[in-house]
Amino acid sequence: GENVEQHPSTLSVQEGDSAVIKCTYSDSASNYFPWYKQELGKRPQLIIDIRSNVGEKKDQRIAVTLNKTAKHFSLHITETQPEDSAVYFCALGGTSYGKLTFGQGTILTVHP
């Protein structure tokens, strides 16, 4: 079945620095790679996603890169702000009726 490993589990940066979170997977049939942000006590919210026919996608300060050969994808946040502090989850999809398999999460802390 689908399996996804997410690293690091915690990430602490200074405001203005960049943050990178990486996920690796094993199922080569995966073709949808979303990232969710979950603030404390709130629901996961989609922040960016990418499909397997694209290598990179950018939306203002956030970007996702995909390397299908190496089976990994990464979330990049530039010019981090304190409000970026949250738990970030990668997910895999596309192999079974839209089911998403989630990574273990990364706690991002941005220090002012």
Added chain:
Amino acid sequence: EAGVAQSPRYKIIEKRQSVAFWCNPISGHATLYWYQQILGQGPKLLIQFQNNGVVDDSQLPKDRFSAERLKGVDSTLKIQPAKLEDSAVYLCASSLDPGNSPLHFGNGTRLTVT
């Protein structure tokens, strides 16, 4: 558009008791998912419905968990009897077109089993 609605927001029960959670997906979304999120972990799929049919329940502990979506709209997830390890947030999500459109999550029900 209105989001995914869930109730209750919080529930505290003793082990061996039963509990039920309710979810109303976004209007028009045929696919409904129940996820379990244990503290410090990513959401884990329990069951997925397409309209009123079950698509995937491979990770649902069927000896104690059950779910239904009788009319293909709202859904109920039940646990009977509850165990301590069932303490988690139960998230409902819906999707317009599975595999091609994103999942929209509800705010979840935080269950504490004592």
